[in-house]
Amino acid sequence: MSWSPGPVRGHWSALARVILLCVLGMAVLFPIYWMLVIAITPTGFSRSLPGILPQTVTFENFVSLFTERPMARWLVNSIIVAALASFLSLVFGTSCGYVLSKMKFRGAGLVMIGVLVTQMMPGTSIIVPLYILFRDLGLLDTMSGMVVGHISLVVPIAIWMSKGFFDRIPQDLEASARIDGCTRLGAYLYVSLPLAVPGLAAIFIYGFVTSWHDFLFAHSLVHSQQLWTAANGISSFRGQYFTLHELQMAAALVFALPVIIVFIVMQRWIVSGAMTGSVR
């Protein structure tokens, strides 16, 4: 894409713009940079850093994270829960997104508003009754309970985003399949669904990240330390090792980095996916 240069009032204005942009960019990136700096500083030394540059580089914080604390365990738990919750939400949610996109039926508006409300209400509204229900059903403090909890977070996203992706598949494609004698169900299974696969992959990733980032459900539904997901695990560091900034930041970095890397690699894709999910 090319953009016309715009109202450039001489070089000074352009220079001021670039300087302002750099200052703003550095301010925005600073917390991430600072997390990195403290994470590679030896334990106890971050408080005496003279400036904002790292002095001694060490990886001992990461080593201690994986040898002395159950970080690996928590990460594995997070992966299992996120993969299951996201996959199941996709399986259950996609067909709903399809009918919302392609068919007119009574109550469609109500279904859509309901889905949006469940996506946008505070998690604390649902966690209180869910906790009591899980207590009665014996699902508290289990991995399956956590997966169920996270499905309630991810399914509305899956429905809403898949509707957005199906909206973009032209009606003509299905119409021609239907002329050839294909049923509605057939048109869905053999025409629309295969075309939506890239979208479904995006939804899976988005759902995975939602579950990976979740703190509220992870914190409320599971007590045993070996069942914690990483979000809950690293948050406990603030309470337990309040002054051990280096360890906290190393844990935060390990937890945040995979998502940051995935985002940078696929930013174009994710941004457009998130936009269809929320705008439409």
Add this chain to the structure above:
Amino acid sequence: MEPKSDATGRADAAIALRRRRWVALRRSLTEGGGFVFLMLLPALFVVGAVIGVPMLRAVEMSFNTINFRRPAMAGTYGFHNYGKLFEDPDTWSAVALSAIYMFGTVVGSVALALCAALLTRRIVRFRAFWRVVFLLPWTVPAVVTALVWGVMYDGNFGIINRLLDYVPFMTGANWLIDRQTAFPALIVAQIWNEFPVAYIFILAGLHAIPEELYEAARIDRARAIQQFWYITVPQLRFILAVVVVLLMIMGFKSFPIIYILTGGGPAGATETLTVLTFNTAFRGLDFSYAATLGILALAISVILVLSYLRLVARLQHERGGQ
């Protein structure tokens, strides 16, 4: 012979009828209303199980007395939780704090996002780079945002206080412990985490403004600030409205940043509605009252979502009219 053939005839008719019904059912399931039902079924089942049932349970709990401190009271039904909702000053202080939090994060995020979007919109070189820079905080989990800002805000060793030492007439503070500074400090952390959402929308909105408008303005020798007020702002107003409601919803939902950094303290100074709900249940052990607070939050979200949908509909209408 006669009755037998009649019986066969009837049997044939019955078979034919059953077959017709079966065909009609199959047809309905693959083509018509049955198809819609079939397709909605999995999602309705799951949403009903993981959201519908808990919501119904929440309503039941809000009339019940499920308080782990007073287990003997369970089964006492009444409107007492709703009475408490209107009488307890903590509830309304929490609602007010949620409102301030929403307002603060919306204003801050939109201002920051608008600056970033205006500065990057005509960038030719490193476009993707700058976009990643301003979207990056969005990819940082709320839990990590809380930890990082907690470390930066630290009263003794935090980088913010150390940098403030170099600024004349500014003194550091115990950001998260001082009643005066704790809430604004949380709002800043939330802004950092969520302004990229506003940035994406505003950038997309800016790119949708026809360049001819600016060209015409330049021919008329309009100054940059005039172009901003008379072209950019009016053209962006619906996108901005949508962004504002979306950010309000995000601010209203916000839990991990506040909970991890202050837990609602000092002395309730940062206890928004979500944090109050959580603390009522898991610290106060009054699950019934917490469920009632949850229903209040749900009602507020419904209002927010409906206004969001109205705005989006108007936005699409506006675009279609152009």
